[in-house]
Amino acid sequence: MTLEEKLGQLTQLGAGQPEFSAAVGLVGSVLYTTGAAETNELQRATLAKSRLEIPILFGFDVIHGYRTIFPIPLAMASTWDPALGELAAHIAATEARAAGIRWTFAPMVDIARDPRWGRIAEGAGEDPFLGAAMAAAYVRGFQGNDLSAPDSVLACAKHYAAYGAAEGGRDYGPVEMSEATLREVYLPPFHAAVDAGTGTLMAAFNSLNRVPATANRHLLDDILRREWKFRGFVVSDYAGVTEMIDHGIAATPQEAARKAITAGLDMAMWDNSFATLAQEVRAGRLPESVVDQAVRRVLRAKFRVGLFADPYTDETRAAAVTLTKEHRDAARRIAQRSMILLKNEGALLPLPKSGKTIAVVGPFADSKADMLGPWSGSGKPEETVSVMEGIRSVTAVSQAMESADLIVAVLGEEREISGEAASRASLDLPDDQQRLLQSLIASGKPVVLVVMSGRPLTISWAAEHVAAIVQAWFLGSEGGNAIADVLFGTINPSGKLPVTVPRTVGQVPIYYAHLPSGRPANPGDKYTNKYADTPIGPLYPFGFGLSYTRFEYSNLKLSAPSMTMNDRLTVSAEIRNAGNRAGEEIVQFYINDPVASVSRPVKELKGFQRVALAPGEVKRVEFTVTRQQLEFWSDRGWLAEPGRFNIWIGPNSVDGLQGSFELLH
Numbered sequence: 232m233t234l235e236e237k238l239g240q241l242t243q244l245g246a247g248q249p250e251f252s253a254a255v256g257l258v259g260s261v262l263y264t265t266g267a268a269e270t271n272e273l274q275r276a277t278l279a280k281s282r283l284e285i286p287i288l289f290g291f292d293v294i295h296g297y298r299t300i301f302p303i304p305l306a307m308a309s310t311w312d313p314a315l316g317e318l319a320a321h322i323a324a325t326e327a328r329a330a331g332i333r334w335t336f337a338p339m340v341d342i343a344r345d346p347r348w349g350r351i352a353e354g355a356g357e358d359p360f361l362g363a364a365m366a367a368a369y370v371r372g373f374q375g376n377d378l379s380a381p382d383s384v385l386a387c388a389k390h391y392a393a394y395g396a397a398e399g400g401r402d403y404g405p406v407e408m409s410e411a412t413l414r415e416v417y418l419p420p421f422h423a424a425v426d427a428g429t430g431t432l433m434a435a436f437n438s439l440n441r442v443p444a445t446a447n448r449h450l451l452d453d454i455l456r457r458e459w460k461f462r463g464f465v466v467s468d469y470a471g472v473t474e475m476i477d478h479g480i481a482a483t484p485q486e487a488a489r490k491a492i493t494a495g496l497d498m499a500m501w502d503n504s505f506a507t508l509a510q511e512v513r514a515g516r517l518p519e520s521v522v523d524q525a526v527r528r529v530l531r532a533k534f535r536v537g538l539f540a541d542p543y544t545d546e547t548r549a550a551a552v553t554l555t556k557e558h559r560d561a562a563r564r565i566a567q568r569s570m571i572l573l574k575n576e577g578a579l580l581p582l583p584k585s586g587k588t589i590a591v592v593g594p595f596a597d598s599k600a601d602m603l604g605p606w607s608g609s610g611k612p613e614e615t616v617s618v619m620e621g622i623r624s625v626t627a628v629s630q631a632m633e634s635a636d637l638i639v640a641v642l643g644e645e646r647e648i649s650g651e652a653a654s655r656a657s658l659d660l661p662d663d664q665q666r667l668l669q670s671l672i673a674s675g676k677p678v679v680l681v682v683m684s685g686r687p688l689t690i691s692w693a694a695e696h697v698a699a700i701v702q703a704w705f706l707g708s709e710g711g712n713a714i715a716d717v718l719f720g721t722i723n724p725s726g727k728l729p730v731t732v733p734r735t736v737g738q739v740p741i742y743y744a745h746l747p748s749g750r751p752a753n754p755g756d757k758y759t760n761k762y763a764d765t766p767i768g769p770l771y772p773f774g775f776g777l778s779y780t781r782f783e784y785s786n787l788k789l790s791a792p793s794m795t796m797n798d799r800l801t802v803s804a805e806i807r808n809a810g811n812r813a814g815e816e817i818v819q820f821y822i823n824d825p826v827a828s829v830s831r832p833v834k835e836l837k838g839f840q841r842v843a844l845a846p847g848e849v850k851r852v853e854f855t856v857t858r859q860q861l862e863f864w865s866d867r868g869w870l871a872e873p874g875r876f877n878i879w880i881g882p883n884s885v886d887g888l889q890g891s892f893e894l895l896h
């Protein structure tokens with residue numbers, strides 16, 4: 232290959248960009264072109280011009296569905312069911328591949344502990360353990376066992392790394408953090424994605440400890456390639472290479488490109504900066520072997536997805552595999568399990584299917600576009616079920632509040648103020664919605680609040696005054712049906728919060744796995760770790776969620792009082808469905824190391840299981856403790872220190888049965 236041919240393989244452009252038309256036949260990857268016919272046409276034009284007949288790798292953001300849209304990832308994480316995430320990703324891959332896409336820019340696996348950051352919608356929330364489980368599941372779902380199969384696409388774990396920790400929650404902002412926080416909190420989902428075989432990663436927009444992720448050797452080389460043995464390739468985010476000029480670490484695109492490729496970046500998205508590397512090589516500032524290595528990684532991926540064997544897409548396939556009944560059914564099933572029942576005073580829910588007139592009100596009552604969420608692929612509003620439609624398919628709906636017996640209010644945020652470039656400084660309901668809610672409550676009629684949002688909202692007033700609250704996030708194509716399924720009790724809600732809900736934005740960052748203070752928060756003592764004007768603790772804790780039945784936890788058992796470093800221990804408890812409805816409970820397992828050489832989080836999730844229980848049924852749920860779960864990042868790498876550990880099995884991050892064991896040398 233000539234140097235220009237090589238650099239073309241390291242460049243990804245949009246087909247509409249002027250730089251692209253000038254370089255057809257050279258450019259290695261194209262983003263945003265979709266459709267079997269459209270991608271085939273571009274592929275033909277490319278192969279006709281490419282001296283070595285190297286096909287284009289088509290990439291697209293298939294985040295939570297391609298045409299059949301699934302709940303946003305924050306909602307899918309609320310299922311605490313990685314198998315459902317895997318299924319959604321597999322269906323998305325099937326539909327996307329039939330539309331000519333070979334590579335998705337997903338999963339987004341950024342941990343987010345700041346709901347002001349709009350992109351919290353795209354990930355699995357605040358916890359690294361849950362985040363890692365979802366990350367691995369998505370990678371398996373997208374890629375399958377054979378990347379060249381007609382239902383597989385190449386995955387791209389993004390945004391590497393620590394993008395979710397942007398200062399002030401402002402998108403694209405800088406991040407400074409300790410190596411320990413990076414390793415223990417922000418990297419585990421990426422490591423899990425790599426272990427699950429993700430073919431690619433995307434470098435994040437942010438700087439990490441003053442070096443943009445796009446050219447961060449510590450991230451791209453030391454950790455990703457040397458420690459984790461990643462063999463795929465890394466693409467920048469959109470114009471991430473030229474943005475290094477604004478970060479202040481390069482004066483020209485050429486200098487930025489040299490720094491990026493030298494640090495371990497293989498492909499530049501949306502800019503032609505890598506083409507300028509020819510001059511760097513010829514001037515002796517960049518060894519050509521660095522370019523060769525990146526080209527090898529990109530070409531290997533093209534072989535793996537089967538592009539050289541068949542660069543085209545069967546144009547008849549999409550119709551048969553897109554938005555099928557089976558796909559819609561799966562979207563509904565997943566959406567049913569993504570909702571979280573936050574409050575249900577006086578068992579207002581489930582609602583009766585007949586005999587009562589229901590008014591469905593609020594700006595999102597009949598919105599289809601918002602239901603799709605902020606990254607809706609090729610999803611179409613007209614193929615989406617609104618809340619109004621879902622409820623109407625079960626019972627009569629009255630538009631007039633006056634004649635209704637009860638009110639379902641669908642409030643929250645528009646999809647445009649969630650997702651990328653949608654950071655918020657307030658997490659309250661917008662004023663007009665808050666006023667509407669207050670007037671509904673003033674009417675004296677029972678009110679059910681359905682919250683549609685891409686982040687936890689500070690609904691403190693509602694939590695006090697509204698009888699029933701369902702956190703519904705953005706649920707995708709079948710959202711309205713799934714919401715009706717929960718409201719009328721066809722389905723017993725089972726989701727749990729993958730993120731802490733603050734009382735007020737001033738509490739942010741607030742997350743359950745925080746480090747202790749020398750003066751733990753105490754309402755009776757002024758000089759403790761709290762605010763003077765806000766109660767201690769969140770509005771709803773991480774892991775919280777109610778059901779139409781009740782679960783009781785009892786009989787905590789440890790298989791032994793201690794374990795050695797190479798041992799294992801099992802911890803179990805009995806969970807009983809004490810109500811009269813079948814239900815599913817997400818049982819959670821937490822650990823704490825109360826005395827170590829460094830301060831450790833007050834609790835850390837280390838296991839979870841979704842269990843189905845018939846009324847009266849009891850099941851013993853078991854978790855295994857391994858040394859790895861007890862380790863933390865130290866100056867000497869991962870380390871577990873002997874001593875006593877606390878454990879909890881419980882329904883959320885606050886409640887539960889507590890025990891302890893000893894870790895021996």
Ligand code: BGC
Pocket residue numbers: 292336389468469651
């Ligand atoms: C986003 C990425 C996305 C890319 C391509 C960027 O603005 O940060 O998540 O994959 O655009 O659409």
